[in-house]
């Protein structure tokens with residue numbers, strides 16, 4: 311990912327992380343998503359007393375972009391206070407995968423970086439094509 315674009319997304323993700331509502335895990339996560347038409351949507355994790363209802367930062371950002379009608383992305387940056395770059399959960403990998411192939415940069419507060427892609431994060435991923443296979 312271009313350095314300038316990364317820096318912008320990283321700053322936005324850090325800011326979104328500050329808005330995380332994580333009173334149960336105390337694990338705050340932020341995400342920033344760049345659309346193909348250069349808009350940025352952010353997300354943070356939002357937990358719930360009924361733990362299973364919690365939403366991750368990555369899905370929050372992608373759903374927010376969807377709510378604005380944006381479904382084509384160029385890049386996603388995710389940040390958390392982890393020892394190495396944060397690793398998205400399986401549910402988020404599936405949602406990230408839904409919207410094509412784009413750059414994903416996983417980071418932490420120290421600025422450690424893992425550069426990957428939406429496809430690479432979910433090898434042999436399930437996609438909508440499989441739904442029509444038996445027709």
Ligand SMILES: O=c1ccn([C@H]2C[C@H](O)[C@@H](CO)O2)c(=O)[nH]1
Pocket residue numbers: 332335337338339354355356357364365366367368388396397398399402
């Ligand atoms: O990549 C990740 C991993 C975890 N979480 C959230 C879910 C939950 O609120 C908390 C602990 O799992 O962190 C994210 O938002 N993104």
Ligand SMILES: [Zn+2]
Pocket residue numbers: 366367368369398399400401402403
């Ligand atoms: Zn997740």
